[in-house]
Amino acid sequence: MNYLDIKKELLLFSNKEKAQHSERFFKTGKGEYGEGEKFLGATVPEVRLVSKKFSSANFDILEKLLKSSYHEERLLALLILVNQFEKADEKQRQKIFDFYLKNRKGINNWDLVDLSCYKIVGVYLLDKPKDILYKYAKSENLWERRISIVSTYYFIKNNIFDDTITIAEILLEDKHNLIHKAVGWMLREIGKKDVKILQKFLQKNSGKMPRTMLRYSIEKFAESERKKYLSNQIKKTTQINTWPF
Secondary structure (H helix, E strand, C coil), X not given: CCHHHHHHHHHCCCCHHXXXXXXXXXXXXXXXXXXXXXXXXXXXXXXXXXXXHCCCCCHHHHHHHHCXXXXXXXXXXXXXXXXXHHHCCHHHHHHHHHHHHHCHHHCCCHHHHHCCHHHHHHHHHCCCCCHHHHHHHCCCCHHHXXXXXXXXXXXXXXXXXXXXXXXXXXXXXXXXXXXXXXXXXXXHHHHHHCHHHHHHHHHHHHHHCCHHHHHHHCCCCCXXXXXXXXXXXXXXXHHHHCCCC
16 A cells, blocks of 8 residues: 555546536635636545545544645545544554644644644543644644534543633634634533533623634524524624724
């Protein structure tokens, strides 16, 4: 098995029309978050098939995949890493965790983050210090900030909410819509586990939350409660906009 073997296998699923659709979907235009991203046109299920065939690929091969200019090759590497991590002992998990962070430059789109970070970073850090997540939350790099919040999804699954809440507050004033969506998503997941914790967060922060973040976080609420939070935000915005001079 080598890098070229894997590349050839993935090319069997290339599709020009799907590649063009992905370029639009993942915002690859100039100045957009995915600027310059290239696609083969393989679907996620197709990439998963290839990942199962080459599930024992070593770090040298995976590093080449993560440095590829093609989105699907980087996705493939991450799916293989997740699979290896799930089957690994603690010593090997640490190696995979370290490798993941070392090669995070290749984890540079929202799906690549979301399909991998909580399954590796979140799982590994569950019972360990989480300083790296707080560092990433304050990073200038969009994808590091997304890793910081989405990695806490695994904590939420284990009824641990403090880190998600703290990182969400760090990211409250973030300017990027992809962070607004990610934070709102994690807050919504907390609400599924303990709605009182989410309500407490909203009582404190709903007025200063970006609207997309708020909408995502209250998605599971009853319509009347959603309207209440949204109207409160509108009132506060109106008060700011009607400053007397």
